[in-house]
Amino acid sequence: MAEDEYTVEIDERLCKGCFLCVWTCPVDALRESDRRNERGYRLPEYVGGCRGCRQCELICPDLAIEVRRKGEGS
Amino acid sequence: MAEDEYTVEIDERLCKGCFLCVWTCPVDALRESDRRNERGYRLPEYVGGCRGCRQCELICPDLAIEVRRKGEGS
Amino acid sequence: MSGRVEFLQGNEACAEGAIAAGCRFFAGYPITPSTEIAERMSERLPEVGGVYVQMEDEIGSLAAVIGASWAGVKAMTATSGPGFSLMQEHMSFAAMTETPCVVVNVQRGGPSTGQPTKASQSDVMQARWGGHGDYEVVALAPSTVQEMYDLTVECFNWAERLRVPAVLLADEVVGHMRERVILREDVETVDRELPEEGEEVREPFPLEPDDLVPPMPVFGRGHRVHVTGLTHDERGYPATDDPEVHRRLVRRLCNKVRKRARRIHESVGYDLIERESDLALVAYGGCARTVLEAAEELNATVFRPRVIHPFDPDLVRRLLDGYEVLVVEMNLGQYVEMIERALDAECVHALEYPGGYPPTPERVIEEAERLQG
Amino acid sequence: MSGRVEFLQGNEACAEGAIAAGCRFFAGYPITPSTEIAERMSERLPEVGGVYVQMEDEIGSLAAVIGASWAGVKAMTATSGPGFSLMQEHMSFAAMTETPCVVVNVQRGGPSTGQPTKASQSDVMQARWGGHGDYEVVALAPSTVQEMYDLTVECFNWAERLRVPAVLLADEVVGHMRERVILREDVETVDRELPEEGEEVREPFPLEPDDLVPPMPVFGRGHRVHVTGLTHDERGYPATDDPEVHRRLVRRLCNKVRKRARRIHESVGYDLIERESDLALVAYGGCARTVLEAAEELNATVFRPRVIHPFDPDLVRRLLDGYEVLVVEMNLGQYVEMIERALDAECVHALEYPGGYPPTPERVIEEAERLQG
Amino acid sequence: MNWRDLIRWERMPHILCPGCGNGTILNVLVRALAEKFEAGELDPDRTVLVSGIGCSSRLPGYVRLDSLHTTHGRPLAFATGLKLANPDLEIIVLTGDGDAAAIGGNHLIHAARRNLDVTVICSNNLIYGMTGGQVSPTTPEGAKSTTTPYGNPEPPFDLCELVMGAGAPHVERWTTAHPQQLKRAIHRALERDGFSFIDVLSQCPTNYGRRNDLKSPREMLEWLRENTSTKDEPGKIRIGILRDEERKPFHERVHELIEEVSGDEEGG
Amino acid sequence: MNWRDLIRWERMPHILCPGCGNGTILNVLVRALAEKFEAGELDPDRTVLVSGIGCSSRLPGYVRLDSLHTTHGRPLAFATGLKLANPDLEIIVLTGDGDAAAIGGNHLIHAARRNLDVTVICSNNLIYGMTGGQVSPTTPEGAKSTTTPYGNPEPPFDLCELVMGAGAPHVERWTTAHPQQLKRAIHRALERDGFSFIDVLSQCPTNYGRRNDLKSPREMLEWLRENTSTKDEPGKIRIGILRDEERKPFHERVHELIEEVSGDEEGG
Amino acid sequence: MRKEVRISGFGGQGVILAGVVLGRAAAVYEGYNAVQTQSYGPEARGGASRSDVIVSDEEIMYPYVRRPHYLVTMSQEAYDRYAPQVREDGLIVYDSTLVEPNEEHDVEHVGVPATRIAEEQLGLRIVANMVILGALRELTDLVSEEALKRAVRDAVPPGTEEVNVRAVEQGARGVRE
Amino acid sequence: MRKEVRISGFGGQGVILAGVVLGRAAAVYEGYNAVQTQSYGPEARGGASRSDVIVSDEEIMYPYVRRPHYLVTMSQEAYDRYAPQVREDGLIVYDSTLVEPNEEHDVEHVGVPATRIAEEQLGLRIVANMVILGALRELTDLVSEEALKRAVRDAVPPGTEEVNVRAVEQGARGVRE
C-alpha cells in the first residue's frame, strides 16, 4: 500500500469521543479506539487511507482534527 | 313620489358628523346638513328614498343610525 | 401533619404544594434554577386534570396565568431573575386587576444572566418594586423543602384571599436541595369569593368592599364584567381622568395588603428564637439555615421571617428593639434596608454575601464576633 | 448660561438636551406621556447625522440602545411606566455589562395602564429595584423644563463617566408643561474613556480599575473583546461558578456608584432652602414645584434633591436631622422610605398624593399644619 | 337577541374620533354577535372579548360581555390562558396593528402556530392611533407619521403573510369599506375551530389621514375601496379569504392529552 | 488568516457536550470567516458576533472577535442598534431555536421585515439545550421533552416559512450533516446585503436524542441526512436555498435619509 | 405681576397653539416667566379643549391655573364650563360668533367676532385663534404687540406667518374699535 | 449522629441518583434528617460529577458538605479532587475498576470493583452506582439494608428495580467477602 498523502491529527485534549469524524469519513480512514483521554472520553484513531476530503475536520464539534497534506506546514 | 317604505333615524347625541353614511348610501338618501348637535358636530339628514339596504346603519362608527321598515318594531 | 413522606427537591415540593393548593393551570418558560417546577407540573397537572402550557416567553406566561385566573382556575408560573424582570408589567397588571395568581421566583445570581445555577437573594426588593406604579404583593421566603410545599400553599391562599399576585421568593439553595417533605393531605385551601352565577355584576370593583377585597366575577358565568388595567371606577369602567377615583382605587389595592401585614405575619408565622444576648441575627430563605446554625453557636437571638412582603416595621420593632442586629443575606443589602426603616439604623448591620452560596456558619460567626468585639 | 432661548415642552427640552450631550442614537417605542421625546428625536437626529429607530417594543428599544452604545455612540430611549417595566431585564444587563446609556421615564399614573396621561412619581423605587440582581443606577429628577434639558445632559455625563444606565426620572408635569428653556451651548459633555484603537484588550474588565470604572472597548476598533451578561472575569469570560469572581464583580458595579453618592449629589446639585422652622419639606420632580411654593408660605425649610439614586443617607442626615420632615410625593410613599432609613422614622411624615396631579400648595400647607398641631 | 342589548349605552358616545374605523368594526361585530346569539350558535355568557391597548383595544369596554382589556401587545397570551383553562369560552381578540404586530408580534405568531381557537380581529389602521400617530409595522413605506417626519424608511408587514408563515389556518382580509363582507367574515371566523385572523384595513382619520393627504374619513374609505381587490390585481391589496383550512385546535389537543393521562373524560 | 487565529484557545475545550451540533457550527463558521478575512472580503476588526442565551449562543465566546452575548431572545434587537449606529460592522447573529423563535420571535420577524443587514445562523436543535431539554417551538409534534412527558401537543414552526412570511429576502436551510454546504451558505449570507437567515437543523444528543430514540450523535446525523432533501420530496424536510432576493438593507435606507436631511454625505 | 390665562374652545380651533404663542411671547420676548399647560388624554378628545398659561415676573412654581384672570373662549361648551372659575376682577374674551354669554357670570366680558373676522377679513377660518389672541393682548397688555407677533411668526406653520400676524392685528383692531 | 457523604464520579455514572437514593433511605425509611445537594451548571457538564448527602438525627441547618466523613468515588478525576477533603477519621470507598488510590491520602480506603461487578455479575454497567452504594452501606451502616433497598425501588426507572436491588446486594457482598 502506497504511503498516505495526508496526516490526520487528533488533539486528544479537545476530543470528546463523539465519533462524528468516524461517521463522516467516506473511506473509513478513522475508527473508534479503546483509548481514553484524561477526561475519560474514548478517542478515535486514524487507520490510514485518508484522501484529504477534510470532512472529518469540518464536522468535528470540538475542533480537534487537523488534516494535513504531507510536507505542508499548517 | 311614493311614500318611503323605510325610516332612517339618526341619534343626534351619538353622531359625530363623519358622513360615512352619506358616502355609503347607494341612493343618496342621506346628505350633509348644516345642523349641529350639542357637541358641535354637523349632522347628516335623511332626504328620502331609502331602499333599506342598511349599509349606512352598518358603517356608522357611532352606532347612531337605525333604519326601520315602516310599521315594524325595532 | 398527615400525608405522604417524600424525599424531594424543593422545586418538586413546590409543584406538589401548588397541586395540593388547588392549582390547575401552569404557564411558564423554562429557566434555571426553577425549571424543575415546570417539569414536574407538566407531568403532574395532566394527571389531576390540569393544564400545563409552555409559553413563548415569561411575559406571555404570566399573561396566560392571569387569563386562566379570570377563567376561574387557580394558576401559577415559576421563573428566576431574568424571567421575573420580564414579568413586571404583568405583576403590575395583576395587582391592578386584582387577579389572584402565584409567581415563584427561584432566585439565582444576578444582575443579568449572572450566575444561572447559583443561589442568590437579590430579587427581594424587586418582588415589591419591580413593576411600575404603587401596588403591594405578598411574598414569602421558604427555608426548607417542606416550606417550599407549605408556603406555596400559603401563596395560593393569600392570593385568593386578597386577590393579589403572591410571590414565592425561593432561592437556588432550597429549590435544588432534596429533603424530607410531607405532602400534607390536610392542607387548608382558600378559594376566592365568587358572585352568584348567572348574575350580571354591575359593580365588580366597589369602592369599599368587605375587607377591602371584592368577590371575583370570573368569566363565563354571566357576570358580564369589563376588566381593565386602566384606572377604573366601581363598574370597572375606565376613569382615567378623575384623581379621586385613582386615589381611592390604588389606596385600596395597597391597603388590602398593608393593613393586613400583622395578620399575614402571624398567620404564616416566623421563627423567633430568643436567647440572652445583645445580638440578634436576621435571615430568611436558604440563607437562614446557616444563620440558625451560627446563632446557636453564638448564643444569639434569631429572627427568621417567612413573610418578606408586606413588611411590618412594628413587628420588627417589637421583636428586635434594643439588639445589635446583624442581617445576613445572599445579596448586597436588600432586606436590611427594610430593617433599617424599622430600627435605629446605627444598630443595624449587614453581612452582604453574594457569590452563589450562603455563607458558612463559621463566616457568620466571624462577622458577628467582629461586630461585637 | 449662553444659548438659544426657547419656549418648549419638557419632553422637547429633554430631546434637545440629549442632542447637546452628544446623543446620536435613539431607539424607542411610543408611550404617553413620553412620546414627544421620540417624536422630536425622529425629527432632530437626522438633522445632526444621528439615527432614530422605532423598535418593535421597549425590550428591543433598550437592547438597541445598548447595542448602539457598544458601537461607540451615545444612545438613549424614553418611555413611561409600562415600558419601563419591560425594560428591566435590560437595565440589569446594562448594569452588568457596564454600558453607558440613558433611559428617560416620564412617569404616569400606575399600576398597569393606570392613568396614561396623568402625572405620577410611582416608579421611583422601580428605577433602582426594577431589575433582578444587585446593581446601582444613577437617577435624576427634573422639576423644570430647564432641568429636563440640563439633567438629561447630566444623565449622559454620569452614564459615560461611570458606565452605568442613567435614568431621567421625569413625570408628566414636567414632561408636558412648556416653559422657557435656554438651550445652552456651553454644556459640559463627558465622553467615556476608550482604549487605544487597534489594540487587543485582554483585560476589559479589570478587578480594580481606576475609580472602579474601566475604559470601554467599543466594537469595531480591533479590541476583540467578549461582552456577556454572565458573571465574567477580568478577561470578560464567563466565570459563573466562582463565588469570588461574582462577589468582586457585583461589588465593584455597585460601589462605583455607591461610593460616589456624595460626589454625584454635590455635582448635580440639590436645593436646600433653610428657614427658621421645625419643619422641613422634602420633594422632587414635578411635585417639588408645589412644595417650594408651600414652604415659602409656611416658612419651612425645603430640601429638593435632583439625584434620587444613589441615595445618600449621610447627606440627608446632615441636612435634615432635627426637623419634623414632611415628604410630599405623587405616589403612595416611595422616596419617604429612603428618608426613613436616614432619619428617625418617627420624625418622618408623608403626604402621599397619587391621582394624576401634584397637590396644590394649599393642600400641602393644610397637611403641614395638621402635622404641627 | 338584539345588538342593542350588547352595548354598554351608559358609556356612549364612545371615545373614538369622528369617522374612526374602529367604530365601524364595533358596529359590525356587535351585529354579528347578536346574530350568532340569536341563532343559538353562541352563548353570550360564555363569549369573551380580549384586547390589548390602543384605540381598537378600547372596543370591548363598550360591549356587554365579559371582557379583559389587558396590556399592550399581549391579548393573545391572556387569551391562551383563558381558553385553555376554560375551553367552553368563545374568545374574540380585538387588537390593532401596533398591538398585534409591533409589541405583540410574538404572541401573534405563536397563537397562530399553536392554532389557538380564537377569532382575532385586527383593526389595521397603519398607524398607532391611541398615542397620536407614530409609525407602525404596517405603515406603508414613505408615509408620514409623527415619528417618520421625513417618510417611513421601513418596509411594512403583510400581516396575512406573516400569520400564514406562522401556520394560521384561517386568514381573511377586509376593510372598513366592506362592512357586509366583514360581518360575514366574522361569522366564518366564529364558526371555525381554531385560529382565525381577520386583517381589517381601517381608517384613522385623525392620525393617519391628516398627515397623508386623506383629509376626511370618506376619502380614506374611498382609498380603501379603490386600492383593494378580491382578485390578484397589480397595485392593489388583495382582500378576501386568503386561507381556510381545518386543523385541530390547540385546546383540543391539550385536553385530549389530559383525558388520556388522567383517564377522565371531563378533563378533570 | 488561519482559522486557528480566530479561536480563544485559552477557553478550549468548550462547554458543549460530546457530539453537539453547535460545535460543528462553530467549526464551520470560523473557517468560513477565516476564508473571508483571508480574501480581504471582510475585516476581522469590524466583524462582530452577537448572540442570545442558550448553548448555541455560547459560541461567540470562543471566537476572537468583538462579541456581545446578550439576553435570551434579544440578540437581533441588540444587533439592530449595533448596525445602525455603525453601519461598517459586519454582524453575525448566533442563536438557537428557543432564542430566535420562542422568546425572540418578535425581534426575528421585525429584523426580517426591516431587512436588517445581518447574517442569522440559527442552531435549530428542536429543543432547549441549555436548560436541560424542554420543548421548543420547533420540537416536532409528539416528541418527548422534559416538559412534554406525554409527547408534544403543539405543532412546530417552520422557521424558514416564518421569516419568509415576515419578508426575509435570503433564506436557507441546512443541517450539521451538511457542513460543506453550510459553509457555502455562510459565505453567501455574508455576501448578501440584507437579512440572511440560515436555519441549521442541528443535534442535541444530550437533551433531544436521548429522549427520542436517537441514542448517539451519529444516529442523529444519520437521521438528519436521511430526512432532508434539497428537492421537494414527500416526508422530507426541504433544505437548500429557499429564497434569494435583493432588497435594500435597512441601514442604507436610514442612512440615506440622514444624508438627505442633514445634507451630510458621511451621515454625520 | 402674575396672571393666569385660560384659552378654550373645541378641538381643531387651535387653542393649544394660541396658548403656546402667548407663553412664548412672554417667556422668550418679554423676559417674563411663563408656563403653558394643557390637558391630555381621552377627556381632551373632541369636546372642550383648553390651553392654560401663567405669566409672571416672579418664578412660577405650582404650574397649574387655578382661577384664571383671563378666560379666552371660542366655544359655548368651554364658556359654560370655565366662565364660573374666572376671578371676580377678571375678564372673559369670547368669540361672539360662537358663544352666547351668560348674564349670570358677573365679570367683565368682551365679545370679539373672531371666527367671522377670520373668515371674512382673512379668508381663513382657522386663524380665529390668532384673532382672539390679538384681542386679548390689546385688552390686557400682557405682552407687547411686537412680542406677540414675533412669537406668532416662530410658532405657526411656515408660509402662514403673514396671515397669522394679520389675524393678530385684526383682533386688536376688533376690540380697539 | 451527623454524617457527611460525598458520592462522586463522571457524568452518566448515576452518582446523583445514588445520592438521592441514600438520602431517601435515610429520610423516608429511617426517620433521619437528610439533605441531598449537587452542583449544577457548566461545571457539572462532563468531567466530575458529585452528589452530597448529609444524614443526621438532628435538624440539618447549613445544608452543604464541608468535610465529608465518607467519600464514594467512581472516577480518578473525582478521587483526585475530593480525597484531600475527607476527614481524618473518614473513609473512602472507591471503584477499584476505575480509580487508582493515592498513598498520600492518609484515611481508610476500601476498594470495590463496582463497575466490574456491574458488568460481569449483573450484565449492566450502569448499575455500578448501586453496587458501590451497597458497599458503602455495608461498611458504614448509615442506613439499614432494608431502607436502602426500598429507596432503590422507589427511585430507579420502573422495570429496573430488581437489577438495582441485586446490585446493592452484590456491592455489600463485595465488601463483606
Ligand SMILES: Cc1ncc(C[n+]2csc(CCOP(=O)(O)OP(=O)(O)O)c2C)c(N)n1
Ligand atoms: C408597554 C406599552 N408600551 C406602549 C404603550 C403605549 N401605547 C398605547 S396604544 C399604542 C399603539 C396603538 O396602536 P395600535 O395597536 O395600532 O392601535 P390603534 O390605537 O391604532 O387602534 C401604544 C404604543 C403602552 N400602553 N404600553
Ligand SMILES: Cc1ncc(C[n+]2csc(CCOP(=O)(O)OP(=O)(O)O)c2C)c(N)n1
Ligand atoms: C429571560 C430568560 N428566560 C429564560 C432563560 C433560560 N434559558 C436559557 S437558554 C434557554 C433556551 C435555550 O434554547 P435554545 O435557544 O434553543 O438554545 P440551545 O441551548 O438549544 O442551543 C432558556 C429557556 C433565560 N436565560 N432568560
Ligand code: SF4
Ligand atoms: S469528531 Fe472530533 S470530538 Fe468527535 S470523536 Fe472525532 S475528533 Fe473527537
Ligand code: SF4
Ligand atoms: S480528510 Fe476525509 S478521508 Fe481523510 S480522514 Fe478525514 S474524512 Fe476521512
Ligand code: SF4
Ligand atoms: S355615519 Fe354615523 S356618525 Fe357618521 S355622520 Fe352618519 S350618523 Fe353621524
Ligand code: SF4
Ligand atoms: S339603508 Fe341603504 S338606502 Fe337607506 S339610507 Fe341607509 S344606505 Fe341609504
Ligand code: SF4
Ligand atoms: S386616533 Fe385614530 S384610531 Fe384612534 S380613535 Fe381617533 S381616528 Fe380612531
Ligand code: SF4
Ligand atoms: S445540551 Fe444539547 S445543545 Fe447544549 S451543549 Fe449539550 S448537546 Fe449541545
Ligand SMILES: [Mg+2]
Ligand atoms: Mg393602529
Ligand SMILES: [Mg+2]
Ligand atoms: Mg435549541
